[in-house]
Amino acid sequence: MSWLSPALLFVVAWLAVFGQTQFPIVRDWLGTPPGILPALVVYAAFTHGIGVVTSLSVAAALWLDALSGSRLGASIGPLFAVGFVLHARQHLLLREQRYAQFWLGFGAGIFVPLATGTLLQFGTRQPYWGTSSAAQLAVSGILNGLMCPAAFLLFDRLRATFEYQPVGPGPFRADREIKRGRT
Amino acid sequence: MLKRTHYLVALGTVLLLVLVLLNLPGTAAARLKLAVGGVFLPLFGAVAGSQSFVDRASYNLLPHATLVAEVQRLERDNAALLLAAAQGADAIAENNRLRSQFGALPRGPWKPRLCRIVSRDASTWWRTALIDYGSRDGAQPNQTIVANGGLVGRISAVGFSHSQIAFVGDADCGVSVIVAETRDLGVIKGSQSTTEAGIAELTMLQNCPQVMPGHAAITSGFGGVFPRGLPVGTILDTRPSVGGLYTTARIRLLANLNRLDEVWVLQP
Numbered sequence: 001m002s003w004l005s006p007a008l009l010f011v012v013a014w015l016a017v018f019g020q021t022q023f024p025i026v027r028d029w030l031g032t033p034p035g036i037l038p039a040l041v042v043y044a045a046f047t048h049g050i051g052v053v054t055s056l057s058v059a060a061a062l063w064l065d066a067l068s069g070s071r072l073g074a075s076i077g078p079l080f081a082v083g084f085v086l087h088a089r090q091h092l093l094l095r096e097q098r099y100a101q102f103w104l105g106f107g108a109g110i111f112v113p114l115a116t117g118t119l120l121q122f123g124t125r126q127p128y129w130g131t132s133s134a135a136q137l138a139v140s141g142i143l144n145g146l147m148c149p150a151a152f153l154l155f156d157r158l159r160a161t162f163e164y165q166p167v168g169p170g171p172f173r174a175d176r177e178i179k180r181g182r183t
Numbered sequence: 184m185l186k187r188t189h190y191l192v193a194l195g196t197v198l199l200l201v202l203v204l205l206n207l208p209g210t211a212a213a214r215l216k217l218a219v220g221g222v223f224l225p226l227f228g229a230v231a232g233s234q235s236f237v238d239r240a241s242y243n244l245l246p247h248a249t250l251v252a253e254v255q256r257l258e259r260d261n262a263a264l265l266l267a268a269a270q271g272a273d274a275i276a277e278n279n280r281l282r283s284q285f286g287a288l289p290r291g292p293w294k295p296r297l298c299r300i301v302s303r304d305a306s307t308w309w310r311t312a313l314i315d316y317g318s319r320d321g322a323q324p325n326q327t328i329v330a331n332g333g334l335v336g337r338i339s340a341v342g343f344s345h346s347q348i349a350f351v352g353d354a355d356c357g358v359s360v361i362v363a364e365t366r367d368l369g370v371i372k373g374s375q376s377t378t379e380a381g382i383a384e385l386t387m388l389q390n391c392p393q394v395m396p397g398h399a400a401i402t403s404g405f406g407g408v409f410p411r412g413l414p415v416g417t418i419l420d421t422r423p424s425v426g427g428l429y430t431t432a433r434i435r436l437l438a439n440l441n442r443l444d445e446v447w448v449l450q451p
Contacts (some may be wrong), residue, residue, distance in 0.1 A: 021303050024442065035306075057197070063219065063220075068311065070306055076197060084193065108216065112307075128309070
């Protein structure tokens with residue numbers, strides 16, 4: 001069942017991109033489309049191999065660009081950068097702690113749209129970039145900060161339910177072993 | 184060592200893919216984009232189906248007397264509109280006769296087609312949407328989109344079953360407009376600094392102190408994309424540029440772009 005968790009990640013990313021294009025009332029209220037892809041990539045970087053992280057970043061970015069005015073491929077770099085760096089440095093991060101997950105999601109939620117917007121500035125068409133952009137980045141950061149621990153919680157439970165659990169140490173204790181023979 | 188190789192392979196693959204995608208020719212990139220967007224067709228279908236179900240259910244809940252009153256009101260409106268259309272057709276025919284005497288091309292009546300917005304832009308950087316109208320229905324790039332009696336935008340990319348539209352003020356949808364009262368010419372530029380809903384920025388081509396709040400902005404027809412005389416919005420306020428060479432005005436668009444569910448495509 002090791003395929004289940006990556007498959008679920010892809011399905012959730014697919015639905016998340018679609019959700020960004022719907023619910024106009026939520027979009028108006030937040031002032032920005034409710035994007036949670038950075039949080040999903042953070043989760044994938046801590047729990048899956050680099051292959052899953054790369055393919056998730058590429059697929060999600062292509063889906064996102066397909067439903068936006070951005071040129072196809074414009075969002076791949078920032079999403080992949082988050083996944084790549086976190087995956088390479090995961091041993092240095094307190095990934096089990098909820099507050100660490102929040103701040104990682106928060107950072108990714110700000111970095112990905114900021115880097116995408118900066119890259120788009122170099123294109124032929126100039127994107128919207130105004131006073132409300134800072135507020136939109138903050139909303140994206142908070143949303144992803146909240147979604148990141150939620151993703152850890154949800155996917156870890158699913159993995160615990162559907163995947164084989166690691167065998168524990170058992171009752172044997174080496175220090176209580178009776179040694180036979182002369183000492 | 185193996186892990187490092189994996190990282191290098193992943194990095195190289197992504198770099199190559201990004202380079203290829205960003206260097207694709209414009210038409211190929213647009214087609215590939217609409218093809219990738221095709222993975223969402225089942226979800227678009229599901230949303231459309233559920234909306235239609237909810238609509239049908241709500242119609243069944245409406246009292247008969249309300250429906251009859253609504254039909255009667257629509258019949259009255261229809262009769263008045265038919266009369267106005269007959270009058271308009273006569274004026275269009277007369278206008279075309281006069282235009283032909285000056286050697287100008289005739290301005291035919293528009294053939295509007297109702298389309299549904301199936302998705303909005305997934306990012307904050309652009310003002311675009313997808314509609315359920317593609318090449319199989321006769322969609323062509325640059326067809327004009329209107330709603331609520333005002334200009335909404337144009338078709339920017341055409342797919343088989345869906346098309347992408349760029350709203351007024353998007354980087355892909357600059358509009359040449361004139362102020363109806365003063366006949367001053369201006370441009371709603373492609374890239375806007377304002378992200379306020381329903382507001383666009385109009386840059387006049389010269390200093391125009393006579394343009395006042397409340398004046399109407401209509402399409403000029405000079406850009407070659409939009410037909411002349413379509414209402415765009417009303418002037419909210421104006422301010423002179425630094426040096427006073429030209430005037431910048433804010434326009435409240437007639438069509439509320441954030442609340443649109445259906446739009447009309449003007450077919451030639």
